[in-house]
Amino acid sequence: MSENFEPVIVGFLCNWCSYRAADLAGTARLKYAPNMRPIRVMCSGRVDPQFVLKALRNGADGVMIAGCHPGECHYVSGNIKALRRFVLLKKMLRQLGVEEERVQLVWASASEGIILAEKVDKMTAEVRALGPLNWNKTVLGGNGHPVVKAEPVAEEV
Amino acid sequence: MSDKPKLAMYWSASCGGCEISVLNIHEHILTVDEVFDVAFFPCIADFKVHHVESYPDGYIDVCLWNGAVRNSEGEHMAHLLRQKSKFMVAYGSCAYEGCIPALSNLTSKEATFNTVYFDNPSIDNPNKVLPTESVQVTEGELTLPTFWNTVKSLDQVIDVDYYLPGCPPEPPQIWAVLQVIVGALLEGKPLPPKGSLVGHSGVAVCEECPLEKSEKTITKFFRPYEIVPEPGVCLLEQGIVCNGPATVGGCGALCPQVGMGCRGCYGPLPGVEDQGGKMLSAIASVIGAGEAGMDEHEIERQIEAVVDTIVDPAGTFYRFSMAHSLLERAKVNGKGE
Ligand code: SF4
Ligand code: SF4
Ligand code: SF4
Ligand code: FES
Numbered sequence: 477m478s479e480n481f482e483p484v485i486v487g488f489l490c491n492w493c494s495y496r497a498a499d500l501a502g503t504a505r506l507k508y509a510p511n512m513r514p515i516r517v518m519c520s521g522r523v524d525p526q527f528v529l530k531a532l533r534n535g536a537d538g539v540m541i542a543g544c545h546p547g548e549c550h551y552v553s554g555n556i557k558a559l560r561r562f563v564l565l566k567k568m569l570r571q572l573g574v575e576e577e578r579v580q581l582v583w584a585s586a587s588e589g590i591i592l593a594e595k596v597d598k599m600t601a602e603v604r605a606l607g608p609l610n611w612n613k614t615v616l617g618g619n620g621h622p623v624v625k626a627e628p629v630a631e632e633v
Numbered sequence: 634m635s636d637k638p639k640l641a642m643y644w645s646a647s648c649g650g651c652e653i654s655v656l657n658i659h660e661h662i663l664t665v666d667e668v669f670d671v672a673f674f675p676c677i678a679d680f681k682v683h684h685v686e687s688y689p690d691g692y693i694d695v696c697l698w699n700g701a702v703r704n705s706e707g708e709h710m711a712h713l714l715r716q717k718s719k720f721m722v723a724y725g726s727c728a729y730e731g732c733i734p735a736l737s738n739l740t741s742k743e744a745t746f747n748t749v750y751f752d753n754p755s756i757d758n759p760n761k762v763l764p765t766e767s768v769q770v771t772e773g774e775l776t777l778p779t780f781w782n783t784v785k786s787l788d789q790v791i792d793v794d795y796y797l798p799g800c801p802p803e804p805p806q807i808w809a810v811l812q813v814i815v816g817a818l819l820e821g822k823p824l825p826p827k828g829s830l831v832g833h834s835g836v837a838v839c840e841e842c843p844l845e846k847s848e849k850t851i852t853k854f855f856r857p858y859e860i861v862p863e864p865g866v867c868l869l870e871q872g873i874v875c876n877g878p879a880t881v882g883g884c885g886a887l888c889p890q891v892g893m894g895c896r897g898c899y900g901p902l903p904g905v906e907d908q909g910g911k912m913l914s915a916i917a918s919v920i921g922a923g924e925a926g927m928d929e930h931e932i933e934r935q936i937e938a939v940v941d942t943i944v945d946p947a948g949t950f951y952r953f954s955m956a957h958s959l960l961e962r963a964k965v966n967g968k969g970e
């Protein structure tokens with residue numbers, strides 16, 4: 477794969493643990509791969525599978541979902557919800573030909589800046605080895621459609 | 634022909650059920666006949682493509698198009714009928730969002746051909762004959778349309794005015810929509826805005842479903858032949874995959890009422906971009922695994938055991954909406970189209 481390929485990884489980080497872990501990694505001046513673009517969500521349970529699919533469709537090479545360790549979710553079990561969806565999503569993405577390494581779920585508490593940094597490094601290396609995803613071009617052959625949707629009108633009929 | 638409004642109906646990658654559904658409006662079909670002149674409707678009347686070609690642009694008032702677009706003939710006819718029609722209606726799930734034909738977007742054209750022409754148990758093809766696009770015979774050249782790798786919805790090929798969901802649409806909804814169109818053509822009544830999805834209830838199938846829900850979770854999913862559902866109880870909560878939570882209603886929850894999980898044929902709810910993604914969330918939320926205090930890996934293992942009982946998540950959650958899904962198709966051998 478091209479030496480210069482730098483994967484774009486969209487990261488959905490939960491506000492209470494993983495986003496703080498990323499913050500900590502920053503303030504501690506840890507050096508780690510700059511490939512993950514963090515998006516703060518209130519809880520990993522907020523991550524709709526559609527967010528992941530949309531990121532992959534629109535150009536991301538990988539998606540990381542990061543939340544609090546099981547038992548530590550601010551909303552009790554949002555992370556278990558995330559895990560249930562993730563396990564099912566992984567199985568579905570396999571059918572769609574998306575390599576397993578491209579979508580990962582990790583746990584990192586607010587004090588685990590180092591762990592989050594390591595996971596980002598590891599995932600970046602794995603996705604770099606896979607090469608670009610480039611769904612619109614590689615899979616939809618450059619004529620991927622802008623996502624068209626019928627405007628729903630509630631018909632009282 | 635008289636000066637009555639002109640009606641057309643054409644099919645591409647479809648099963649023919651949508652044509653039948655139009656006739657299913659029973660005696661109302663007489664009103665349709667009274668109001669419209671049929672200008673093109675190969676299923677019921679002998680029209681040829683050259684008739685359509687001879688019409689002036691916009692000559693057809695309403696064209697009901699059913700079927701997904703999966704080859705060059707479908708594409709050509711879609712453009713032709715678009716040009717000749719004032720209103721183009723994507724009629725039924727195949728035209729609206731790909732439906733069953735678009736499930737082949739989960740594989741490649743080669744694999745589809747292998748199944749259809751070589752591997753199906755009912756096939757006897759010792760010489761491995763495959764359709765070719767052109768063949769020379771004494772009378773001249775015979776051609777077949779080009780078969781695409783990816784099945785498309787009608788709106789991925791041409792501009793669509795209205796969408797009517799369902800596989801096939803249900804008669805009361807069809808009739809209601811036809812009445813709106815007739816009202817507009819004959820009495821100048823207003824039409825819904827262009828691009829509208831018409832003929833549905835706007836709420837989830839679950840809301841139309843009389844089966845009792847109790848927020849129960851389950852630890853195994855059953856295929857329809859593996860279980861006799863308990864009457865009156867929500868199917869999903871019995872471990873029968875039901876797409877009701879992620880599907881817009883309008884059918885009156887026909888399937889769950891007879892013990893069959895909703896397949897999702899009316900398509901996504903308003904505001905939902907990807908029916909499969911939404912369905913995935915709904916299914917995941919009834920998985921009863923992962924108690925508090927359990928070891929992280931043990932939780933994952935338990936959830937995996939439940940998920941393993943869902944045989945074909947992509948085919949189940951996108952049974953009708955693959956062409957309209959966010960990813961549109963699978964990556965096969967490193968590519969798609
Ligand atoms: S929408 Fe259903 S009934 Fe209509 S053509 Fe397609 S498969 Fe047949
Ligand atoms: S999940 Fe299915 S069976 Fe249960 S309430 Fe919804 S539509 Fe009815
Ligand atoms: S219950 Fe579901 S599959 Fe059955 S007709 Fe209604 S929308 Fe279609
Ligand atoms: S608050 Fe962090 S995963 Fe729920």
